[in-house]
Amino acid sequence: MAIPIIEAHNLTVLYGRKPAIWNIDFKLPEGQVIGIMGPNGSGKSTLLKSIMGVVTPTTGYTKVYDQELNQVRHKVSYVPQRQEIDWDFPASVWDIVSMGRFHVRGLFKRLTSEDNDIIQESLEKVNMLGFAKRQISQLSGGQQQRVFLARAIAQQGELFLMDEPFAGVDIATEEMIVDLLKEMKGQGKTLVIVHHDLHTAQSYFDHLVLMNTRLVACGKTSDVFTDQILTDTYGGKLTTISKISQELENKEFPIRHQ
Amino acid sequence: MNDFYIILTACLVAINCAIMGSFLVMRKMVMIGDAISHAVLPGIFFAYIISGSTSSLPILIGAASSGILATIIIEWFTQKARLQSDASIGVSYTLLFAIGIILISKFGANADIDQQCVLYGELEYVSLWLEPIIGDFYLPRQTLILGVVCIIIVLAVTWGYKGLFITTFDPNFSISTGIAIGFWHYFLMSGVSLTTVVSFESVGAILVIAFLSGPPAIAYLLTGNFKKMLVLACAFGILCSIVGYYLAKLLDVSVAGAISAVIGAIFTIVFVITSSQKSKIDVISD
Numbered sequence: 001m002a003i004p005i006i007e008a009h010n011l012t013v014l015y016g017r018k019p020a021i022w023n024i025d026f027k028l029p030e031g032q033v034i035g036i037m038g039p040n041g042s043g044k045s046t047l048l049k050s051i052m053g054v055v056t057p058t059t060g061y062t063k064v065y066d067q068e069l070n071q072v073r074h075k076v077s078y079v080p081q082r083q084e085i086d087w088d089f090p091a092s093v094w095d096i097v098s099m100g101r102f103h104v105r106g107l108f109k110r111l112t113s114e115d116n117d118i119i120q121e122s123l124e125k126v127n128m129l130g131f132a133k134r135q136i137s138q139l140s141g142g143q144q145q146r147v148f149l150a151r152a153i154a155q156q157g158e159l160f161l162m163d164e165p166f167a168g169v170d171i172a173t174e175e176m177i178v179d180l181l182k183e184m185k186g187q188g189k190t191l192v193i194v195h196h197d198l199h200t201a202q203s204y205f206d207h208l209v210l211m212n213t214r215l216v217a218c219g220k221t222s223d224v225f226t227d228q229i230l231t232d233t234y235g236g237k238l239t240t241i242s243k244i245s246q247e248l249e250n251k252e253f254p255i256r257h258q
Numbered sequence: 259m260n261d262f263y264i265i266l267t268a269c270l271v272a273i274n275c276a277i278m279g280s281f282l283v284m285r286k287m288v289m290i291g292d293a294i295s296h297a298v299l300p301g302i303f304f305a306y307i308i309s310g311s312t313s314s315l316p317i318l319i320g321a322a323s324s325g326i327l328a329t330i331i332i333e334w335f336t337q338k339a340r341l342q343s344d345a346s347i348g349v350s351y352t353l354l355f356a357i358g359i360i361l362i363s364k365f366g367a368n369a370d371i372d373q374q375c376v377l378y379g380e381l382e383y384v385s386l387w388l389e390p391i392i393g394d395f396y397l398p399r400q401t402l403i404l405g406v407v408c409i410i411i412v413l414a415v416t417w418g419y420k421g422l423f424i425t426t427f428d429p430n431f432s433i434s435t436g437i438a439i440g441f442w443h444y445f446l447m448s449g450v451s452l453t454t455v456v457s458f459e460s461v462g463a464i465l466v467i468a469f470l471s472g473p474p475a476i477a478y479l480l481t482g483n484f485k486k487m488l489v490l491a492c493a494f495g496i497l498c499s500i501v502g503y504y505l506a507k508l509l510d511v512s513v514a515g516a517i518s519a520v521i522g523a524i525f526t527i528v529f530v531i532t533s534s535q536k537s538k539i540d541v542i543s544d
């Protein structure tokens with residue numbers, strides 16, 4: 001691997017005495033779509049938060065572009081899990097997306113017309129321009145998700161950390177987001193995505209991090225998306241896992257031969 | 259003239275509290291105003307001991323610093339002890355209030371601190387201390403202080419609007435873009451502390467809480483735009499002050515009590531009207 005875009009060393013985060021993530025080490029490659037998967041409460045959000053400096057690790061550290069996050073923050077966009085925000089906040093879609101430009105101009109300067117163009121383009125990309133003036137409490141779950149994506153796009157970063165961008169969106173929106181992500185990958189951006197759906201994991205991700213408080217596996221999807229590793233991650237015999245591994249054997253997914 | 263002084267004083271408190279309260283309501287920490295207004299007691303005591311006087315300025319500084327100390331302790335309990343924020347507020351201010359009570363009852367027998375006045379204020383007597391402004395124009399000292407604080411608050415919020423807005427709406431995203439949310443937290447808390455301290459002396463702790471939570475809550479029901487919410491909250495604060503004052507005169511009851519009651523009544527009316535509407539946007543359109 002060339003210089004890893006994100007690396008974690010001995011990363012442990014405790015909430016009180018309870019570990020949310022335990023002694024995690026990994027390196028992630030640049031320019032790929034990377035999935036982070038694991039059961040509920042397995043520390044996926046905490047992992048993203050500690051990379052972004054939102055939670056301070058109890059031990060260990062992470063680096064982004066081989067540097068301290070502070071040196072490269074302007075290149076990194078973070079999309080929090082949708083449920084973490086109060087969507088009844090009195091703000092419009094435009095207000096939220098414009099937050100993606102605040103740190104570029106600094107908090108004390110007005111946004112320029114260039115910023116407004118960028119905000120507009122970002123809304124267009126996620127098909128939400130028509131909703132710019134809409135109050136955020138009047139959006140559906142999928143629309144909220146797209147507003148969050150637009151805010152991240154408006155930051156014009158190189159690396160995107162997204163916490164469950166597909167949660168609660170319908171198939172049409174999911175396809176739209178997937179197309180958008182492909183386009184971004186085509187521009188050389190790196191996308192790190194927390195995801196739950198095992199069925200789509202293979203087609204969406206080049207690289208996978210599987211975790212359950214501890215790291216279970218990290219590697220190319222074709223190498224780590226196996227029956228054994230999935231069982232280790234999700235514990236026990238999930239019917240979904242056995243179904244998927246059967247499909248793996250029967251159908252021979254093309255991705256295995258890449 | 260006395261009517262004018264009382265109404266003006268109440269309106270200035272209303273404006274200060276409406277602006278600070280709008281941020282507190284959205285951060286779900288409005289009871290911090292209550293905490294500060296009680297936690298100031300030890301600060302007032304030490305200011306009195308050190309300066310040997312009960313004049314406004316040292317007392318004000320003592321009270322405000324003890325208010326900020328309270329917000330630091332609350333933040334510490336929430337962050338480090340991982341206590342829920344309402345629990346940290348409860349623990350911290352009762353502690354500081356108790357320390358204040360003990361200090362004053364033990365060593366401050368002749369300190370000019372009246373616990374009745376802490377809770378209910380003395381809005382009716384605001385014109386006892388008049389300061390000359392220009393020529394024959396006088397303003398009560400309390401009103402003057404509130405006016406200066408009002409200017410400070412308006413300027414500070416205008417200057418720091420974006421920072422306060424983004425850290426209130428989405429603190430985690432703010433951190434991810436490198437914004438120092440701690441700075442904005444204490445920036446807001448200093449404003450709340452200042453507002454609470456200068457307000458509760460004239461209107462009492464209970465009306466301060468009513469002003470901090472009521473008008474912002476009413477405004478929140480009526481608009482989906484935070485800037486409009488700030489303006490509407492100020493407008494409703496002023497309206498409640500004026501209506502409350504004349505109601506108190508009519509019924510010959512406490513002004514602070516009447517204003518609190520009017521705030522509650524207007525909130526209920528607005529709540530009933532808006533909950534029968536489809537959405538906020540129907541009520542106040544662009």
Ligand SMILES: Nc1ncnc2c1ncn2[C@@H]1O[C@H](COP(=O)(O)OP(=O)(O)OP(=O)(O)O)[C@@H](O)[C@H]1O
Pocket residue numbers: 015019020038039040041042043044045046047081
């Ligand atoms: N602020 C917090 N305080 C205390 N415990 C927390 C906090 N945030 C998360 N936890 C705990 O840490 C563990 C990991 O949480 P995290 O949110 O990272 O999981 P997740 O993998 O993102 O789960 P989900 O799939 O449900 O989003 C969980 O057991 C959770 O209860």
Ligand SMILES: [Mg+2]
Pocket residue numbers: 044045046081163
């Ligand atoms: Mg999560």
